[in-house]
Every structure is written in structure tokens, then in C-alpha cells.
Amino acid sequence: MTDIPLTEEIRSDWLSPGQQKNIRRRYRADRRLQIYGLLAIAMAILLLGILVFSLVRTGYKSFVQTKVTFPITLDSQRIKASDPGRGNYRVIVRNAFRALFPDVKGRRPLNDLDKILSSEARFIVRDRVVSNPDLIGKTVDFTLPLSDPFDQLFKNVIPAELLALTRQEVGNFNSLKNRNVISLVDGSTVLQISVYIDPSKVNSDDISAGNFEALLKEGLNVYFKGRIGSSIESILAPDAASVIQKVVEADPTVIGKVLQVKVPVSEYYDTLNKGKIPVTTNPRFSSPEQIKHFNSLVERGMLSTPFNWELFFNSDSRFPEQAGLAGAIVGSFYTLLVCFLISFPVGISAAVYLEEFAPKNRFTHLIEVNINNLAAVPSVVFGLLGLAVFLGFFELPRSAPLVGGMVLSLMTLPTIIIATRAALKAVPPSIREAALGIGASRHQVVLHHVLPLAMPGILTGTIIGLAQALGETAPLLLIGMNAFITSAPGGILEPSTSLPTQIFSWADSPERGFVSRTSAAILVLLGFLVLMNIIAIFFRQRFERTW
Amino acid sequence: MDTSTQLNTELNQQHLRPQIDKQLEGVGDAALKAKIEASEVNVFYGENQALYDVNLKIGERSVTALIGPSGCGKSTFIRTLNRMNDIIEGCRVTGRITLDGQNIYDPGVDPVQLRARVGMVFQKPNPFPKSIFDNIAYGPKIHGLASSKSELEEIVVTSLRKAGIFDEVKDRLSEPGTGLSGGQQQRLCIARAIAVSPDVILMDEPCSALDPIATARIEELMDELKENYTIVIVTHSMQQAARVSQRTAFFHLGKLVEEGETETIFTTPKDERTESYITGRIG
Numbered sequence: 001m002t003d004i005p006l007t008e009e010i011r012s013d014w015l016s017p018g019q020q021k022n023i024r025r026r027y028r029a030d031r032r033l034q035i036y037g038l039l040a041i042a043m044a045i046l047l048l049g050i051l052v053f054s055l056v057r058t059g060y061k062s063f064v065q066t067k068v069t070f071p072i073t074l075d076s077q078r079i080k081a082s083d084p085g086r087g088n089y090r091v092i093v094r095n096a097f098r099a100l101f102p103d104v105k106g107r108r109p110l111n112d113l114d115k116i117l118s119s120e121a122r123f124i125v126r127d128r129v130v131s132n133p134d135l136i137g138k139t140v141d142f143t144l145p146l147s148d149p150f151d152q153l154f155k156n157v158i159p160a161e162l163l164a165l166t167r168q169e170v171g172n173f174n175s176l177k178n179r180n181v182i183s184l185v186d187g188s189t190v191l192q193i194s195v196y197i198d199p200s201k202v203n204s205d206d207i208s209a210g211n212f213e214a215l216l217k218e219g220l221n222v223y224f225k226g227r228i229g230s231s232i233e234s235i236l237a238p239d240a241a242s243v244i245q246k247v248v249e250a251d252p253t254v255i256g257k258v259l260q261v262k263v264p265v266s267e268y269y270d271t272l273n274k275g276k277i278p279v280t281t282n283p284r285f286s287s288p289e290q291i292k293h294f295n296s297l298v299e300r301g302m303l304s305t306p307f308n309w310e311l312f313f314n315s316d317s318r319f320p321e322q323a324g325l326a327g328a329i330v331g332s333f334y335t336l337l338v339c340f341l342i343s344f345p346v347g348i349s350a351a352v353y354l355e356e357f358a359p360k361n362r363f364t365h366l367i368e369v370n371i372n373n374l375a376a377v378p379s380v381v382f383g384l385l386g387l388a389v390f391l392g393f394f395e396l397p398r399s400a401p402l403v404g405g406m407v408l409s410l411m412t413l414p415t416i417i418i419a420t421r422a423a424l425k426a427v428p429p430s431i432r433e434a435a436l437g438i439g440a441s442r443h444q445v446v447l448h449h450v451l452p453l454a455m456p457g458i459l460t461g462t463i464i465g466l467a468q469a470l471g472e473t474a475p476l477l478l479i480g481m482n483a484f485i486t487s488a489p490g491g492i493l494e495p496s497t498s499l500p501t502q503i504f505s506w507a508d509s510p511e512r513g514f515v516s517r518t519s520a521a522i523l524v525l526l527g528f529l530v531l532m533n534i535i536a537i538f539f540r541q542r543f544e545r546t547w
Numbered sequence: 548m549d550t551s552t553q554l555n556t557e558l559n560q561q562h563l564r565p566q567i568d569k570q571l572e573g574v575g576d577a578a579l580k581a582k583i584e585a586s587e588v589n590v591f592y593g594e595n596q597a598l599y600d601v602n603l604k605i606g607e608r609s610v611t612a613l614i615g616p617s618g619c620g621k622s623t624f625i626r627t628l629n630r631m632n633d634i635i636e637g638c639r640v641t642g643r644i645t646l647d648g649q650n651i652y653d654p655g656v657d658p659v660q661l662r663a664r665v666g667m668v669f670q671k672p673n674p675f676p677k678s679i680f681d682n683i684a685y686g687p688k689i690h691g692l693a694s695s696k697s698e699l700e701e702i703v704v705t706s707l708r709k710a711g712i713f714d715e716v717k718d719r720l721s722e723p724g725t726g727l728s729g730g731q732q733q734r735l736c737i738a739r740a741i742a743v744s745p746d747v748i749l750m751d752e753p754c755s756a757l758d759p760i761a762t763a764r765i766e767e768l769m770d771e772l773k774e775n776y777t778i779v780i781v782t783h784s785m786q787q788a789a790r791v792s793q794r795t796a797f798f799h800l801g802k803l804v805e806e807g808e809t810e811t812i813f814t815t816p817k818d819e820r821t822e823s824y825i826t827g828r829i830g
Contacts, residue, residue: 360636430673434736436634438686438743439663448685449675 055526059519065308065321066154068117068297069143072096074129076137084133089122093144100302101293112286113293118145120322143304145321148513149284150294154303158512160291161279164268169231173269176223176235182273183262189273190262191235195219195244197255204252212241212248216263237264284512311520315487316497316505320513323506325521330488331401331481331496332470332528338405338492339412339469344462346409347416348451354417355424356446375414382410383475391479399480399495407475412465419461423454456543463536467529473500499525582607582747582777583628588642590623590632597623601642601803603796605747610769610778612792612809614785616824619798621781625749628779629665630658646747663690666740670752672732674724674739679716682724682735683707686743702742710738711768730761734768741772748772750780754787766791785825789813797821 013019072093079087097117098104104113121144128142129135145151152158165173176182181192195215202210216236224232240263247261248254264270268278281288297303314324350371358364386407390396396403427450435445451458476482482501489496497505499521506518583605590598598620605611605628613621623632630651632638644651651661663686674682683703686692693699703720707713712734716727724735733753740748750769754762769778769791782788788795789809796806797818805818816822 428673430669430671431675432634433631433667433669434673434675434739435685436631437629437662437667437669438739439659439661440685440689441659442634444689448689453676 055519055522058516059523061155062311062516062520063308064305066146066151066303066305067143068146068302069141070100070302071139072142073139074136079136081133081136084130089126093122093125109289112290115147115286116150116294118147118319118321120319148320148511151321152512158282160282162282164278164280172232173272185262189265189270191265192262193219194222194258194260196258197248199256202248202255204255207249212244216241235265235269237266240264316484317486320511320517323517325524327485327488328497328499328502332498334401334489334492335404335498336466336470338402339408340466342409343412343416347413348420351417351420352446355421371414371417379411379472380474382407383478386475387478397493399483400493401489401496402492403479404476404481407479408469408472412469415465416462420458423457424450427453456540459539460536463532467532470528471500473504476501580607583646585644586642588627588644590627591639593637597801599802603803603806605779606794607777608773609793610773610780610791612788612795613781614788614795615798620801621798622751625751625779625781628749629662629667633658663743664745665747665749666745667749668736668740668753671756672729672736674732674735676725678721679724680720683739683742686739690743706738706742709741710734712738730757730764733757733765747777752781
């Protein structure tokens with residue numbers, strides 16, 4: 001048949017040990033590659049899991065709100081039926097709440113008691129009365145939010161009492177105990193200390209003017225070898241100096257000698273020495289009595305934690321228990337609407353021109369490169385541009401969704417253009433040929449055939465671009481959308497915040513309630529992002545066609 | 548073995564002989580009434596020249612086959628006939644191509660209208676991802692051929708009938724055209740081309756993506772269509788050229804080597820290259 005000889009050199013021995021080794025090595029390489037991939041995916045999922053877990057852990061408590069239910073008499077003396085909005089609700093709510101605690105007397109204790117209730121409570125009562133004036137003159141049960149510290153206390157976020165001593169302070173005290181200089185005298189803890197009654201500090205002529213504090217410090221210094229500081233000085237009770245003073249007064253001859261004295265230690269160390277853990281009231285609360293009042297509310301079963309609808313229906317507030325996301329959500333909606341209305345038509349037009357009509361020359365190539373570069377420009381730069389051009393030159397309103405949307409559309413434009421061009425490229429040329437072949441003009445080809453087929457890809461790209469814009473913070477900060485605005489915007493020209501800037505300003509607030517609300521707001525933002533991506537997937541699958 | 552004898556034997560073996568003889572009756576150079584006339588056509592893709600001085604007459608109401616090895620310029624040539632090359636960037640056409648005596652490359656000629664008069668069917672069936680009805684109705688709609696809905700329906704039904712696919716799809720006109728089989732899709736594309744009532748139908752390897760049975764149906768269809776339309780077909784299959792065409796043009800390396808009656812080309816080719824190609828020595 002054939003003249004070509006099949007020499008042994010050409011043939012491979014597939015069963016030789018060398019070949020077997022080669023094959024095994026290949027399989028190992030395959031497995032390694034698979035393992036690397038799996039590890040990478042596991043890592044990504046783990047990090048995402050940690051993120052979501054930590055957000056949920058701190059944020060879930062914001063989805064409920066601690067409230068107290070008690071009857072309020074809507075005194076017709078204080079509320080005019082003709083103008084229910086201007087009644088003295090502060091006094092009405094305050095008196096009704098004070099009525100729950102008839103034993104509390106005095107200005108300060110009553111003030112502390114008032115602070116348990118949210119200071120916005122009166123507005124909730126007012127709004128309900130305004131919407132239903134028939135309530136005037138009746139006694140109605142209201143469910144009103146507690147102020148933030150008590151909300152956090154009820155949710156176990158913050159403790160009522162804190163440890164009074166740090167670990168270092170306890171360590172210092174224990175080192176004194178180890179030296180056997182701590183003892184109990186008459187039920188109170190005392191520290192034995194050697195004090196040199198320095199004549200330069202204590203004058204025998206006027207003992208009461210002597211600087212006994214300084215003497216004490218020097219005595220303590222012996223034990224702590226110069227490490228003396230406020231945390232060590234706090235070991236001694238405030239009256240320790242007077243104990244020495246009394247000794248010296250009783251026997252002025254000790255001046256100039258070293259004196260062994262037992263001085264009392266301060267209250268917390270006394271407690272510690274007696275085997276208890278010294279605690280102090282959390283400084284977020286005004287007084288221990290406040291906590292007692294709160295506990296009595298808990299015992300009476302007047303507190304409840306209903307779902308926190310206020311988080312979604314209230315706008316921002318100085319008080320975390322009343323702060324909500326409504327303004328931010330509406331602001332973000334308007335911003336994205338403006339962004340979509342600008343970037344969608346402009347982006348598609350630009351992409352269609354570049355992909356379907358533009359000649360392929362150096363100039364269009366330059367445009368393409370620049371569009372791709374635009375996508376990589378840091379968003380804060382667009383914010384500066386918006387600040388300089390839209391606010392500075394055109395004098396558009398500050399903090400307005402209109403300007404926010406315009407700035408964000410600069411960011412989404414390149415994304416939409418790139419996605420649209422990719423989608424247009426993916427439409428098979430056979431469809432264009434088919435349409436051209438029966439005499440469709442170029443715009444008919446594009447409008448009737450290419451664009452509808454590219455639409456799923458375009459919409460996906462657009463939604464991803466908008467999702468990006470939804471989470472963008474920096475440019476909005478620069479045009480003032482992080483302002484403190486307590487009502488939802490009524491239009492695109494009114495000042496407003498947006499979800500990311502709201503998160504930014506809450507994250508900056510010191511109140512504990514804002515910590516969990518920040519996490520909750522991030523969860524809401526993530527929820528919207530997931531929703532938008534689901535819509536993108538839906539569009540992709542719904543309109544995807546095969547050819 | 549002598550080449551032409553071999554081909555004849557092959558054709559006879561495939562029982563195609565009588566069919567070809569029948570088709571060739573009454574067709575001769577003298578009887579050729581040219582629908583399309585190409586003279587001195589050169590096509591350039593940027594720097595590269597794809598066609599060199601092509602002169603070809605295409606007879607009215609007949610099938611003209613363009614054959615040749617891959618890359619010989621036959622597809623390029625067929626695409627110059629309805630100016631589909633216009634959309635390719637850097638493509639330049641010189642020379643004259645007349646349709647009914649008018650140069651289609653005249654500045655006054657609208658390529659969009661021209662493509663309605665010179666329809667095209669492509670290698671791969673490419674129905675629009677729309678319903679069967681919309682596939683056919685699209686052309687008449689954009690050209691304003693139907694003044695009412697019933698008229699449009701009539702055009703659709705007539706076109707589907709002419710393309711021999713009506714009986715297969717009459718119950719599912721609203722289903723997507725892409726759901727049909729390959730052969731049905733190709734006939735749908737032919738119906739779509741017919742719907743705008745062209746004079747000429749160009750077919751660029753219409754059967755290369757189809758199985759033999761679907762191919763046979765398309766070939767039968769071409770035979771029927773040539774009664775009313777001028778058909779130009781590019782094909783890789785010499786048997787197909789022999790079966791369906793009255794005239795054949797052989798292209799090689801961008802040049803028109805030989806053209807004439809199909810029987811002559813296949814039995815007594817004048818040029819050595821034609822002979823080499825049809826006997827399978829180049830290609």
C-alpha cells in the first residue's frame with residue numbers, strides 16, 4: 001500500500017515506565033489546577049460569608065426597636081381641637097410617662113426619668129392626634145420608642161454596669177496584696193504604707209497646710225518604683241491624706257521621721273479585696289436610678305420589640321431610635337432615575353454609532369481608548385468635576401439628586417457603552433446580512449434586528465452599571481449629598497441624601513444605635529444590589545433568543 | 548481515463564443524465580438573454596485584489612452556477628451583484644455591472660432598493676429570531692408592498708407556497724422561524740427573499756449546511772423558481788452545479804476562467820484548469 005516505512009524510532013511505547021510517569025504527572029497537574037480553583041472559590045465564599053455574617057450580627061438588632069406601651073391622656077386643655085398640631089405634647093407625654101413612676105420626686109431624678117423615653121416620642125403622639133383628632137380628650141395606649149441607650153440596653157448591646165477597674169489596676173492591687181501590705185481593719189480595707197514626713201512639706205507650725213497628698217504619693221512610689229500615675233494613685237481613698245494628717249496632728253514629733261501608717265483604699269479596691277467584682281454604672285446612663293426605672297418597666301412587661309418599620313419609613317434623625325432610611329432610599333431612587341435617563345440613551349446611541357456606523361480609523365480608535373479609560377477614572381474625580389462644573393459653573397442646587405445623577409451618569413456611561421458594544425458585537429453578522437439582503441436600510445437593520453437582539457446584554461450592562469452607581473459614595477460626598485436632611489426629597493431638585501452617603505454619615509456617629517443602624521443600612525443597600533442583579537438575570541433569561 | 552467520459556459515466560450512474568439533458572434543451576449562447584451583465588469587474592479588499600477583470604453575462608430566467616475552489620472569488624462576485632460588498636470596510640469595486648441595462652454602481656442607484664430587486668440567500672440559514680409570519684412579512688413591510696393586513700397575509704402565504712414550505716408551516720405561522728429544521732429554515736429564507744418580489748435571487752452555497760434530502764428539496768425548488776426568477780448560485784458541489792444550472796462559470800484565483808453551457812463545461816471544458824477542477828485535481 002504505502003512506501004513509507006514505519007520505523008521503530010517513530011513509534012512510541014505507550015506502556016513504557018517513562019510514558020506512564022508522564023501520564024501520571026499530567027493527571028497530577030490537572031488535579032492541582034482543580035484544587036487551586038476550588039481554593040480560590042472557597043476563599044471568595046468565605047470572605048463574603050464573613051462580611052455578611054458580621055453585618056447581620058451587628059445589624060439585625062436594628063430591624064426591631066424597643067418600645068414602651070403606656071396610656072396617655074390627651075388633655076383637651078392642652079390640645080386645641082381646632083389646631084391639633086400645636087398642642088403641648090411635650091408636657092402631655094412627659095406627665096403620662098412620669099405617672100408610671102409616682103415615687104420619683106425632685107428635678108434631677110424626674111429629668112433622668114424623662115430621658116428613658118425617646119425625645120421624639122411627642123412628635124409620634126402629635127402626628128397620630130393630627131391624623132385622628134377624635135382622640136382629643138380620651139386616654140389612649142401609645143407604643144413609643146425608648147431612647148437609644150435603653151433600646152441598646154434592652155437588646156443587650158450595652159451593659160447597665162461596667163467593670164470599674166481595668167485589668168492593670170487589678171494587677172497593681174494584687175501586687176500590693178502579695179507584699180502583705182493590704183489588710184482588713186474594722187471591715188474596711190487598708191493599705192500599710194511607709195511615709196517619710198518630709199519637714200519641707202509639712203510645717204509643724206501649721207500642720208493643716210501640709211502637703212500630705214505628696215507624701216502619700218512618695219510612699220506609694222516605694223511599692224511601684226517610679227511607675228506612679230493616676231491609675232495607681234486611685235488605689236488610695238480620697239480621705240487617705242487626712243488619715244496621715246490626723247496622725248501628725250496627734251503627734252507632731254513624727255515630722256522628719258518615717259511613719260508606718262494604714263490608710264484606707266478607695267471604694268472599688270475595697271470591694272475587690274472583699275472578693276467581689278467592683279462595677280460602676282455605664283456612663284451612657286445618667287444614674288443607677290434610671291436603670292432601676294427601666295428594670296421596673298421590664299418587670300411590668302410594658303416593653304416590646306416590634307419590627308422596626310421606622311427604619312424604612314422615617315428619614316434621618318439626630319436620635320438613632322428614630323433615624324430611618326426613607327430619605328436615603330427615595331434620594332437614591334431619584335439619583336438613579338436621573339442617572340438612567342441620561343446614561344441609557346446616550347450610552348446606547350454612542351455604542352451603536354461606534355459599533356455599527358463609525359468608520360474604523362485612528363480618530364474612532366482614539367475615542368474607543370478614551371471611553372475605556374473613562375471607565376477606569378476614580379469616581380472621586382467625577383465628583384470634583386460635578387462640584388466644579390455642575391455646582392460651580394451652572395449653579396445647580398447643592399445636594400440635589402439631579403446633580404448626583406448627572407455625576408453618576410458620567411461613571412455609568414462607559415460601563416453602558418462597553419456592555420452595549422459587546423452585546424452588539426455578539427449579534428451574529430448573519431442577521432445583519434439577512435436584513436440587508438432583503439433591502440433593509442442600515443438604520444432599519446439596527447433598530448429592527450440588531451438592537452432587539454442585543455437588548456438583554458444591554459440591559460444587563462445597564463443594570464450592573466446602575467448597581468455600581470447605587471453603591472458609589474465619593475462623588476456624592478463632594479456634591480453635598482451627605483447633608484443632614486430629615487425628610488425625603490419631593491423631587492430631583494430638593495436636597496437629599498442617598499443610601500451610601502447615609503451609611504457614611506451614620507458610620508461617623510458616636511451613638512451606639514447608629515452602629516447597628518449602619519450595618520442595617522448596608523444590608524438594605526446590599527439587598528437592593530441583589531435585587532438589581534436578579535432583575536438583570538431575569539432580563540437576560542427572558543429576552544435571550546437563540547439563532 | 549478521459550475526463551469527460553469519466554464525468555459522463557458518473558452522471559449516468561447517478562441517474563442524472565436525463566435531468567440535465569432536459570434542462571439544457573433550447574438553451575444556447577445565441578438564445579441567452581442577459582439579465583445581468585458584468586464587464587471588467589475588479590474587486591479590491593484594501594490592498595488585495597480579489598477579482599480580476601471579470602466579464603460575465605447571466606441569463607434571464609435560468610440558473611447560473613458559479614463554481615471554483617475555495618477563495619477563488621465566486622462569493623465575492625455574487626456579492627457584487629447586489630452590492631452586499633458595500634458594507635465591508637475597505638472593499639472597492641471597479642467596472643460595470645448592469646441589471647436590465649442599468650449600471651448598479653451608478654451613483655443614482657440606491658443599494659437598499661437594489662437589494663430588494665436582487666434578493667439573496669446565504670450559506671447558513673439565517674431566519675430572524677421572530678415568528679415565521681414576521682420573517683416573511685418583514686421585507687414587504689419595510690418596502691411598503693402591502694397596503695392592508697390581508698394583502699400582507701396574502702404575500703406571506705404566496706411566498707411560502709412558492710418556496711414550497713407552506714404546507715409544512717401553515718399551522719404554526721406564529722412560531723419562531725428558528726425552531727424549524729435546517730432545510731425548512733433555508734426554504735423560509737428563500738420565501739423571505741421572494742416576498743419582496745425580486746427579479747434575481749442570489750444563492751451563496753445555499754445547501755452547504757444541509758443534509759442530502761433537504762438539499763434535494765432546495766434543488767427542486769430552484770428548478771421551479773427559475774420559471775419566474777433569474778437565479779445565480781455559488782456551489783462547491785459540481786454535481787449540484789450540473790444538476791441545477793443551465794450555465795456554469797468557473798472561477799480560479801480571482802479570475803473567471805471559463806463560462807458557458809453547463810453541459811459544455813462539464814463534458815468538454817476548453818481550459819486545462821477547468822478540467823483539472825472538475826476532475827478533482829485542484830480544489
